[in-house]
Amino acid sequence: MLTTNLNKAQREVVYDSDGPVMVLAGAGSGKTRTLVSRVTYLLEEKNISPFRILALTFSNKAAREMKERVACEVDLDIGTLQMTTFHSFCARLLRSEIGYLGLSRSFTIYDDSESKTVVKFLLKRRGISPKDLSPYEILYYINDLKNNGFYHGCTGEFPIDEDLHPFFMDYETELHKANALDFGGLLTAVVQLFQCHPEVLDMYQKKFKYVLVDEYQDTNRVQFEIIKMLSEKHRNICVVGDEDQSIYSWRGADIRNILDFESVFPEAKVIKLEQNYRSSKIIIEAASAVIEKNLMRKGKAMWTDNPDGDIIPIIECADEKSEAEFVASEILKLKKSGVENRDVALFYRMNAQSRIIEDMFRKHNIAYRIVGGIKFYERKEIKDILAYLRLIVNDKDSLAFSRIVNVPTRGVGATTLRKLENEAVAKGLSLWEIVSDLVDNQENYANIRLTSRTKSSLVQLVSMMMEVKVMDGEGVRPSQLYEKVLHESGYYEFLSASRNHESISRLENLDEFDNAIKQFEMNRDKPTLLEFLETINLDPSSNESSTDDGKFNTSGEVSLMTAHGAKGLEYDYVFIAGAEENIFPSYRSLEEGEIGVEEERRLFYVAMTRAMKKLYIIFAQGRLLHGQIKFNGPSRYINEIPPKFFKWKKFKYGGDRRNESVFPDYEENSQEVDYGDESIIQIKREKSGYKFPAGSRIIHSLYGEGIVLETEGAGKNEKILIRFKDGIRKKFLTCIAPIVPF
DNA sequence: CGGCTAGTCATTTTT
DNA sequence: TGACTAGCCG
Numbered sequence: 001m002l003t004t005n006l007n008k009a010q011r012e013v014v015y016d017s018d019g020p021v022m023v024l025a026g027a028g029s030g031k032t033r034t035l036v037s038r039v040t041y042l043l044e045e046k047n048i049s050p051f052r053i054l055a056l057t058f059s060n061k062a063a064r065e066m067k068e069r070v071a072c073e074v075d076l077d078i079g080t081l082q083m084t085t086f087h088s089f090c091a092r093l094l095r096s097e098i099g100y101l102g103l104s105r106s107f108t109i110y111d112d113s114e115s116k117t118v119v120k121f122l123l124k125r126r127g128i129s130p131k132d133l134s135p136y137e138i139l140y141y142i143n144d145l146k147n148n149g150f151y152h153g154c155t156g157e158f159p160i161d162e163d164l165h166p167f168f169m170d171y172e173t174e175l176h177k178a179n180a181l182d183f184g185g186l187l188t189a190v191v192q193l194f195q196c197h198p199e200v201l202d203m204y205q206k207k208f209k210y211v212l213v214d215e216y217q218d219t220n221r222v223q224f225e226i227i228k229m230l231s232e233k234h235r236n237i238c239v240v241g242d243e244d245q246s247i248y249s250w251r252g253a254d255i256r257n258i259l260d261f262e263s264v265f266p267e268a269k270v271i272k273l274e275q276n277y278r279s280s281k282i283i284i285e286a287a288s289a290v291i292e293k294n295l296m297r298k299g300k301a302m303w304t305d306n307p308d309g310d311i312i313p314i315i316e317c318a319d320e321k322s323e324a325e326f327v328a329s330e331i332l333k334l335k336k337s338g339v340e341n342r343d344v345a346l347f348y349r350m351n352a353q354s355r356i357i358e359d360m361f362r363k364h365n366i367a368y369r370i371v372g373g374i375k376f377y378e379r380k381e382i383k384d385i386l387a388y389l390r391l392i393v394n395d396k397d398s399l400a401f402s403r404i405v406n407v408p409t410r411g412v413g414a415t416t417l418r419k420l421e422n423e424a425v426a427k428g429l430s431l432w433e434i435v436s437d438l439v440d441n442q443e444n445y446a447n448i449r450l451t452s453r454t455k456s457s458l459v460q461l462v463s464m465m466m467e468v469k470v471m472d473g474e475g476v477r478p479s480q481l482y483e484k485v486l487h488e489s490g491y492y493e494f495l496s497a498s499r500n501h502e503s504i505s506r507l508e509n510l511d512e513f514d515n516a517i518k519q520f521e522m523n524r525d526k527p528t529l530l531e532f533l534e535t536i537n538l539d540p541s542s543n544e545s546s547t548d549d550g551k552f553n554t555s556g557e558v559s560l561m562t563a564h565g566a567k568g569l570e571y572d573y574v575f576i577a578g579a580e581e582n583i584f585p586s587y588r589s590l591e592e593g594e595i596g597v598e599e600e601r602r603l604f605y606v607a608m609t610r611a612m613k614k615l616y617i618i619f620a621q622g623r624l625l626h627g628q629i630k631f632n633g634p635s636r637y638i639n640e641i642p643p644k645f646f647k648w649k650k651f652k653y654g655g656d657r658r659n660e661s662v663f664p665d666y667e668e669n670s671q672e673v674d675y676g677d678e679s680i681i682q683i684k685r686e687k688s689g690y691k692f693p694a695g696s697r698i699i700h701s702l703y704g705e706g707i708v709l710e711t712e713g714a715g716k717n718e719k720i721l722i723r724f725k726d727g728i729r730k731k732f733l734t735c736i737a738p739i740v741p742f
Numbered sequence: 743c744g745g746c747t748a749g750t751c752a753t754t755t756t757t
Numbered sequence: 758t759g760a761c762t763a764g765c766c767g
Contacts, residue, residue: 057756058756058757059756059757060756060757061756062756085756085757086757087756087757088757109757111757112755112757130763183757184757186757187757215756218756247754248754248755248756250753250754250755251754251755251756251757349753349754350753350754351753351754352752352753372755372756375755406743409743409744411743413743414743537757538757539757540757562753562754562755563754564753564754564755564756565754565755565756567756568756583753586753586754587753588753588754589753589754599754600754603754624758625752625758626751626752626758626759627758627759628758
């Protein structure tokens with residue numbers, strides 16, 4: 001039953017369950033299906049307990065998808081099956097074993113921005129201006145060491161930078177004092193634990209009889225080290241990856257993990273999955289031709305049985321606006337022929353490119369969704385409230401303390417904070433420990449004089465936090481702790497006091513945060529604050545309440561995302577926008593030389609191979625970049641596509657001055673696109689038209705979110721009728737009303 | 743403490 | 758060009 005729907009190579013992966021296996025799986029080769037079958041086979045045919053299997057992926061998305069699919073296939077209870085990300089696996093392991101390393105199990109996880117704060121603090125403490133030594137340089141150094149498995153006291157050869165290393169040491173000390181680990185630290189701590197305490201390693205080695213790793217091309221050295229150690233005993237390790245889709249080397253992903261696999265596991269079997277089930281023949285052959293230009297690859301020959309499909313249009317536009325016009329008009333055309341929004345995606349190289357496209361989509365009432373754009377948990381108000389919550393769990397988190405001590409304003413300014421910090425350093429205690437003692441025993445702190453206002457607000461803060469800590473210890477639900485903190489800290493009042501749209505949207509975000517906590521609580525038997533915080537750090541999108549109610553548009557939304565965000569996804573129709581030199585490939589990568597060009601080529605390849613039916617590649621002759629019009633020319637990757645697979649087209653629209661291709665080389669293969677049908681007429685009308693067309697969503701600073709029902713008048717007299725969330729209808733003059741598009 | 747201005751610097755971001 | 762930050766002043 002398992003073998004149905006699997007080809008020969010895939011079956012090999014499923015059944016060769018013993019001994020090390022490396023699967024090189026091309027884009028769209030049914031990789032996930034194969035992995036799921038392998039796990040199913042282990043569970044059902046070989047009767048392996050789910051408890052003995054460890055499946056690691058890089059992203060939560062991939063882990064969730066795999067887990068769901070296995071759950072569908074298998075009748076067993078797979079609750080004990082560990083199918084998760086490297087980081088979550090390590091965090092979970094450390095929650096029970098961290099005692100060996102001198103931290104407590106309530107350790108906090110610092111994200112990148114918190115790491116940055118620590119580094120900035122260290123620079124300041126040494127009296128070095130960030131202009132003389134960039135915090136990014138230090139962070140890069142720290143990450144680089146951690147990605148390669150370096151920890152304080154480890155053995156092995158690492159390139160130590162004399163100037164930067166002291167910062168690494170300071171940084172580690174700070175985190176240790178704060179009972180915190182950063183993302184990289186979760187991984188190195190596990191390596192350290194295994195190396196220094198072989199008995200712990202032995203236990204886990206015995207436990208996990210089978211280890212599987214997905215997205216292997218994205219693993220870094222520490223991760224390799226972890227899976228190597230874990231599988232040394234049973235040697236049943238199966239890694240699946242595609243070197244052509246390695247697009248995170250700047251994040252530490254190390255191609256050596258693929259190249260060295262066979263030398264670390266000499267008995268390893270290597271299986272290639274080369275048949276593509278996703279894309280049309282033209283797309284596969286075009287993408288293969290591009291990726292073959294890379295020299296640093298083992299090499300695979302992708303092929304497909306799918307039909308030829310449409311030729312790839314290369315669209316030359318005058319500028320970024322014209323590019324957006326083209327996409328909008330083409331999507332309207334597709335829609336007319338029955339294509340649904342949800343089957344269409346647009347990829348760009350950098351987030352900044354999305355703005356103009358979004359404007360155009362709004363103008364044409366094309367429903368869209370930005371995938372992986374603004375990060376909810378990175379918003380200021382969310383970070384503030386999270387800092388309160390973190391402090392409840394972890395006394396030692398002085399970073400959290402200094403973040404909230406004066407938010408909302410309590411009369412505890414920089415000077416007071418500095419005194420508290422000095423005191424904390426002198427006594428070797430955390431800020432919380434100092435302050436909670438200070439409010440009771442002021443006489444012991446001769447150096448710290450407080451005004452009565454400062455004193456009383458600190459007393460209030462401390463007593464509130466004390467109460468919440470007790471409640472947390474008694475098992476009170478996280479949502480109730482949050483409520484208490486939000487109101488008793490004065491944060492809610494502080495935001496409600498100013499009624500500008502900034503604070504209104506902040507309050508809305510806090511409401512959403514409230515939903516997220518409640519969502520989390522519904523998913524657990526015994527929800528704890530500590531667990532909630534960990535989920536937020538390691539799997540921020542898991543508690544998202546679905547906002548996609550489909551009310552506004554039944555055909556879903558067009559997906560907009562960066563090429564990086566596109567990995568692992570597929571769409572019938574794909575647009576790659578901004579296919580220009582210095583954009584895609586980015587100028588930064590070009591500075592790195594061939595290495596950079598190859599990584600960008602892999603990224604371009606990933607973008608191309610997302611398309612199932614039709615791929616469009618678009619570039620602009622000129623583009624406004626940093627306030628200047630740049631003429632970059634078409635991306636080199638376009639030139640690497642054999643001409644028989646594409647048709648060069650020049651897009652013209654109303655406001656376009658230049659009508660000829662400025663790339664005469666392509667003239668013979670070029671053709672003008674006539675958009676003289678309704679879609680272009682619509683564009684012309686919209687160009688001079690309304691700021692807020694009917695159907696667009698808006699936010700009014702007083703009334704909140706609403707939808708435009710009718711428009712009338714033009715220019716200064718443009719009036720719109722809006723229906724707000726609560727059903728109230730109101731008319732506004734668009735030039736005066738405090739309305740922004742939503 | 744908060745609001746303003748001048749100066750700076752511009753990828754990608756699974757965790 | 759525009760978003761963010763550091764530093765200055767009221």
